[in-house]
Amino acid sequence: MNGIKIRGMGRCVPERVVTNADLAERVDTSDEWITSRTGILRRHHCTAETHSSLCAGAARAALERAGVLPEEIGACVVATVTADNLVPSAACTLQRELGLPGDIPCFDLSAACTGFLFALHTVECLLNASPRKFALVVGAETLSRVTNWDDRGTCILFGDGAGAAVVECREGWPSISSIMGCHGSGELLRLPGPGAGEPGLISMEGTRVFKFAVEAVPWCVDQVLKKTGRTVEDVDFFVFHQANARIIDLAVRKYRIPPEKYYKNIAEYGNTSAASIPLVLSELREQGKIGPGSRILAVGFGGGLTWGGCLIEFA
Ligand code: ACO
Numbered sequence: 023m024n025g026i027k028i029r030g031m032g033r034c035v036p037e038r039v040v041t042n043a044d045l046a047e048r049v050d051t052s053d054e055w056i057t058s059r060t061g062i063l064r065r066h067h068c069t070a071e072t073h074s075s076l077c078a079g080a081a082r083a084a085l086e087r088a089g090v091l092p093e094e095i096g097a098c099v100v101a102t103v104t105a106d107n108l109v110p111s112a113a114c115t116l117q118r119e120l121g122l123p124g125d126i127p128c129f130d131l132s133a134a135c136t137g138f139l140f141a142l143h144t145v146e147c148l149l150n151a152s153p154r155k156f157a158l159v160v161g162a163e164t165l166s167r168v169t170n171w172d173d174r175g176t177c178i179l180f181g182d183g184a185g186a187a188v189v190e191c192r193e194g195w196p197s198i199s200s201i202m203g204c205h206g207s208g209e210l211l212r213l214p215g216p217g218a219g220e221p222g223l224i225s226m227e228g229t230r231v232f233k234f235a236v237e238a239v240p241w242c243v244d245q246v247l248k249k250t251g252r253t254v255e256d257v258d259f260f261v262f263h264q265a266n267a268r269i270i271d272l273a274v275r276k277y278r279i280p281p282e283k284y285y286k287n288i289a290e291y292g293n294t295s296a297a298s299i300p301l302v303l304s305e306l307r308e309q310g311k312i313g314p315g316s317r318i319l320a321v322g323f324g325g326g327l328t329w330g331g332c333l334i335e336f337a
Contacts, residue, residue, distance in 0.1 A: 090188050098126065101133065103132050160186040199249045
C-alpha cells in the first residue's frame with residue numbers, strides 16, 4: 023500500500039473566548055479548580071460561526087497552504103460528532119461550498135476524539151483505490167452546542183474549532199501505520215442522537231474515562247513504535263489528543279519526552295474532540311516546529327470508547 027503525507031494544514035476557531043472566570047459566573051466552579059485539574063484556561067465558543075463555516079475556513083486555509091486546487095481532491099472526510107446536520111453531512115456541505123469534484127466520496131466519520139486519526143487511516147485506504155492523489159481531512163466540533171450546563175464536571179472542558187489537512191498519496195511513501203481500537207462502553211461517555219429519546223447533551227464519567235485514557239495512550243505509543251520498528255528517540259514530535267493536561271504530562275513522564283518534542287494547547291482551546299489533533303498539528307506547522315522530514319507520532323482517545331495512533335510525515 024502507498025502511504026500518505028500531509029501537504030498543508032489549516033485551522034479555524036470561533037472569535038468568542040470564554041475564560042474560566044466567565045464560567046465561574048455561570049456554574050459552581052473556579053479558575054483554580056479548572057486550571058489545576060485540567061490545564062484549561064480558555065476555550066472558544068461559536069456565536070455567529072457554524073460547524074460548516076469552521077470546516078470551510080480550516081479547509082480553505084489547508085488547500086491554500088498545500089497549493090492544491092479543490093478539483094484535485096479525491097476524497098473528503100470530516101471527523102465530527104457535532105455537525106450542523108446529519109444529512110447533508112458536513113463533508114457534503116463542504117463539497118458544495120468549496121467546489122470539490124462531484125464524483126468523489128465525501129462523508130462524516132464519528133469516532134469522537136479519535137476521529138481525525140480514524141479519518142487519516144480511511145483516506146489512506148481511499149486514495150490507494152483512487153486515480154486522484156489528494157484528500158481533504160477535517161476534524162471539526164461545535165461542542166458548546168451539546169454542553170450540559172447543569173453538569174460542572176463536563177461543561178468546563180469543551181471548546182469549538184476545526185483543523186484540516188490536505189494529504190497526498192504517492193507510490194513508495196511509507197504507510198502512516200495506523201493502529202486503532204474500540205470498546206463499546208457507551209455508559210462512560212455519551213452524546214445521544216435523535217433516536218435516543220433524550221436531550222442530545224454530552225455526559226461523561228470523567229474519572230473512569232481518565233483511567234481509560236492513561237492506559238490507552240501508552241498502549242497506542244507502544245503499538246505504533248512496534249508496528250513501525252521505531253524507538254521513542256526516532257520520533258521528532260509527539261502529538262497527543264488535548265483532553266486533560268495531566269494525561270499528557272503522565273505520558274511525557276513515562277517516555278521521558280523532552281519539552282521540545284511535545285506540545286499542549288489545551289490552555290487556549292480546551293477539549294475540542296476531533297478538532298484537537300489537527301489544531302495542534304496546524305499550530306506546530308505554522309510555528310515551524312514540524313515540517314517535511316519530521317516524524318510525528320500522534321495519539322487519540324475518547325468516546326466510543328475509541329483509541330488510535332499513527333506516524334505522520336509532511337510532504
Ligand atoms: N469545579 C469545581 N469542582 C468540581 C468541578 C468543577 N468544574 N467538577 C467536579 N468538581 C468536584 C466534584 O464534584 C468532586 O467533588 P467531591 O470530591 O466533593 O465529590 C471533585 O471535584 C472531584 O471530581 P472528579 O470528577 O473526581 O474530578 P477529576 O479529578 O476526575 O477531574 C475531569 C474531572 C477533569 C473530567 C477528569 O476526570 C478528566 O479529565 N477525565 C478524562 C476526560 C477525557 O479524557 N475524555 C475523553 C475525551 S472527551 C470526548 O471523547 C468527547
